[in-house]
Amino acid sequence: MSNLLFSVFPNENFVDIGLYQYGWEQCEPSHSFGPAARNHYIFHYVISGTGTLMADDSSGNTIKYQVKSGQGFMLFPNQINTYIADQNLPWEYTWIEFDGLRAKEIVSTAGLSPDHxxxxxxxxDLRNEMMxxxxxxARHPGSSCxxxxxxxxxxYLFLDYFMRSAATVRMKHSGKIRDFYIKEALSYIEQNFQNNITIEDIxxxxxxxxSYFGKIFHDSIGKSPQEFLITYRMTKAAELLKLTSLSIADIGNAVGYPNQLHFSRAFKNTYGTSPRSWRNENKLEPDM
Incomplete structure (x- = not known):
């Protein structure tokens, strides 16, 4: 069985919404496309696996996104982008290229833009119907008769499911779109704070x-993402200092600071004293 299906729609007489090309592919490891700019909107839905999208935002800055199964990504007209299948778990995706007088409205309603x-x-359920x-x-033979x-x-059915399934539509109606993103970010930090993660990763x-993430995070939490990540790590470090006999170096490594000097400096900036002094004052003694 071929690992690629590709078709071009022959009829361009549809003005509101027109179809240009569509397909499906099981990509090889590290398979890439781009950098390139398209003339129309192209939506990719990731069925399995994962990969990386590098796309220019509205300010012309190239932003990197990790996209996994169950998610998708939109390529915008005249936007320069590149996308690459993961080396170990390459993605399988299906895509549709469309445009027309109502295309921008549909994409915007779904909450997608060059910045998002x-x-x-x-x-x-709606996501599966969309897929x-x-x-x-993608599998339609495109018979000329x-x-x-x-x-x-x-x-049109795809676009209906696309708009209704998009999380941002639901969040906009409830006024909680930012809450959704903040919850995602906090969950990621909780699960990865011990790793060498960056704000770009989150x-x-x-x-x-x-830029947009930093703004909504600060507006919601009252700290920048970097400040929150440091505070979260130091809180975890304080717990370990208080409850365990691990060395200062091991605790620093456990909260994402393999360099003990950097850990001690960050801890002192947060608590006003060194990790060793804080432990001496706060360590719980075992019950006799």
Whole structure:
């Protein structure tokens, strides 16, 4: 079985929403496309695996995003972007290229823009219906004897599921879109604080560029993402100092500071004293 399906829609007489090309691919490890700019909107939905999208935001800065199964990404007209399959778990995706008078409105309603190109689903059922429509279109033979309205009808069904499944639509209606992103960010920090993560990593996980992510995080939490990450790590370090007999170096390493000097400096900036002095004053003695 071929690992690639690709078709070009022959009819360009649809003005509101037109279909240009569509397909499906099981990518080889590290398979890449770009850098390139497209003339229309192209939406990729990741069925399995993972990969990296590098796309220019509205200010022309190239932002890197990690996109995994169950998510998707939008390529915008005249936007320069590159996307690369993971080396160990390359993605399988299906895609649709479309445009028209209502295309921008549809994409905007789904909450996607050059600054927020990563699709998150708020409903698993609607997401699966969207994927099924995309795969139906991708696998359609494109018979010249069949009315083009058949495939255009499925394109409209795809767009309906796309808009309704997008997490941002649900969050906008409830006024909690920022809460959704902050929850994602906090979950990522809780699970990865001990690793060498950056603010770009957290923003990428949320599908946002760093500038926008930093703004909504500070507005919601009252600290910058960097300040919060340091505080979170130091809180965990204080717990370990108080409850364990691990060495200062081991504790620093456990909270993401392999360099003991850097850890001690960060701890003192937070608590006003060195890790050793803080432990001497706060360590719990075992019950006799």
């Amino acid at each position: 190109p990563v699709y998150h689903a708020g409903s698993k 099924n429509e995309m795969l139906y279109i 069949e009315s083009p309205f058949h495939i255009i009808g499925h394109l 923003a990428s996980f949320c599908g946002l560029n760093r």
